[in-house]
Amino acid sequence: MKKLRVVVFMHEDLVPPEKLNGVPKESAPWRTEYDVVSTLRKMGHEVRPVGIRSDLSVIRQAIEDFKPHAAFNLLEEFDGVAVYDQNVVSFLELLRVPYTGCNPRGLMLARDKALCKKILHYHRIPTPEFAVYPMGRIIKRSKRLQFPLIVKSLIEEASLGIAQASVVYDEAELNERVRFVHDKLKTDALVEEYIDGRELYVAMMGNSRRKVFAIWELFFEKLGEKNERIATAKVKWDLKYQKKFGISSGEAKVLAPDKEKEIVRMCKRAYDVLGLNGYARIDLRMNEKEEIFIIEVNPNPQIAEGEDFAESARKAGMSYAELLQRILNLGIRWSQNRSG
Ligand SMILES: Nc1ncnc2c1ncn2[C@@H]1O[C@H](COP(=O)(O)OP(=O)(O)O)[C@@H](O)[C@H]1O
Ligand SMILES: [Mg+2]
Numbered sequence: 536m537k538k539l540r541v542v543v544f545m546h547e548d549l550v551p552p553e554k555l556n557g558v559p560k561e562s563a564p565w566r567t568e569y570d571v572v573s574t575l576r577k578m579g580h581e582v583r584p585v586g587i588r589s590d591l592s593v594i595r596q597a598i599e600d601f602k603p604h605a606a607f608n609l610l611e612e613f614d615g616v617a618v619y620d621q622n623v624v625s626f627l628e629l630l631r632v633p634y635t636g637c638n639p640r641g642l643m644l645a646r647d648k649a650l651c652k653k654i655l656h657y658h659r660i661p662t663p664e665f666a667v668y669p670m671g672r673i674i675k676r677s678k679r680l681q682f683p684l685i686v687k688s689l690i691e692e693a694s695l696g697i698a699q700a701s702v703v704y705d706e707a708e709l710n711e712r713v714r715f716v717h718d719k720l721k722t723d724a725l726v727e728e729y730i731d732g733r734e735l736y737v738a739m740m741g742n743s744r745r746k747v748f749a750i751w752e753l754f755f756e757k758l759g760e761k762n763e764r765i766a767t768a769k770v771k772w773d774l775k776y777q778k779k780f781g782i783s784s785g786e787a788k789v790l791a792p793d794k795e796k797e798i799v800r801m802c803k804r805a806y807d808v809l810g811l812n813g814y815a816r817i818d819l820r821m822n823e824k825e826e827i828f829i830i831e832v833n834p835n836p837q838i839a840e841g842e843d844f845a846e847s848a849r850k851a852g853m854s855y856a857e858l859l860q861r862i863l864n865l866g867i868r869w870s871q872n873r874s875g
Contacts, residue, residue, distance in 0.1 A: 539863065540581045542603040543572055544594065544610050544623070547586035562774060567839040568609055571859060574840070575607070578856050589614035591626060598632055605866050606634040607859075608835065611692070618646050618690055620835070633870035635862045636813040637834030644809045645832045648689055648725050651809065655829055658808045660801055662829045668724040670717045674710050680728060685765070686712040689723040692833075694768040696720045702729050702763045730820035730828050734766060735787055737802045738836070738847040740814040740861065742869050745806055747799050748847035749786050756781025784843050786850060791825075798827055805829055812869055814862055816844055838862075 551569035552558065560566050568584065575582045585597045587610060598606070606627055613619035621642035627634045637645075645651050655662045666677040667689060683704050688696050696716055703709045709726065716724040736751040755764045758780045769776045777783070790798070802817045809832060816836035821827050838844050840855045848858045 539604040547588040635866040641811040683729040732822040752787040
């Protein structure tokens with residue numbers, strides 16, 4: 536394997552320490568950054584972590600000084616704006632630096648959840664019925680939508696603003712939660728039909744040929760009947776809460792072989808119609824009738840060691856180091872095929 540110079544771009548606050556020195560990495564905010572940097576180093580690559588906040592010249596300078604073979608992109612925002620990740624990647628394209636993960640167009644399409652759903656809908660890929668409630672407009676329920684509904688931010692990620700109260704059963708609850716998204720998250724609200732059922736995740740990678748890993752599932756073992764089985768911010772990020780309510784994830788429990796095929800086919804089509812490359816995770820829900828819906832498409836998903844994406848790759852026999860190497864290779868190959 537060729538040793539590469541790899542610059543790793545990450546949020547300025549998430550630059551990891553060189554050594555753990557007893558700090559538990561499981562709860563550290565820079566866990567992914569630490570895993571990627573330390574594993575790439577162990578693999579023999581020359582790695583330079585670079586923290587970014589809002590200054591493009593830092594990116595340019597790092598490229599000029601270090602002359603990397605590739606940039607490993609761990610940025611999920613720029614200057615506090617989540618959807619600016621696509622602009623950073625566009626900047627890297629202009630600088631002609633190969634980078635890991637998804638291309639700017641794929642990022643743009645997937646990050647705008649409504650636009651993404653419109654594209655899926657056009658291609659007859661099932662996704663819940665929805666309506667957008669823009670900030671500053673009167674809240675009027677679209678008659679197409681049947682309660683229960685779920686209210687989310689149109690653009691935020693990581694379950695920001697998703698709580699038990701996000702699932703609403705009547706007009707009053709709907710209005711209250713839409714207002715919450717407008718006032719607290721300061722974004723438009725996306726209101727979708729609520730799919731009661733199982734939550735599945737599909738990890739995939741590739742440029743033109745894409746590989747699909749084992750289907751993953753989110754389990755709620757000790758969550759009371761009254762609670763909605765959804766991935767709220769607490770479910771995703773609060774270790775104590777996860778323990779208390781028996782929340783875990785792992786290979787999906789029994790799925791009929793034809794269901795599994797249907798899910799894989801659906802995810803590959805979504806990946807293709809959105810023009811994704813690199814790596815992505817698709818979130819799905821399956822209701823009691825075993826109907827499947829795509830909830831969200833996540834290009835550049837979380838890739839900390841031991842987390843869902845890396846674990847489902849490991850299930851397919853791919854070590855964490857191999858996974859990172861493949862992500863690098865895909866980025867390099869993508870730019871080679873495009874540079875003209
Ligand atoms: N239409 C829906 N029906 C049921 N649950 C949903 C729906 N939309 C979102 N959820 C729940 O909310 C979680 C977060 O929503 P998602 O759209 O994936 O946003 P995020 O970008 O924050 O992950 C999902 O993982 C799922 O548990
Ligand atoms: Mg999600």
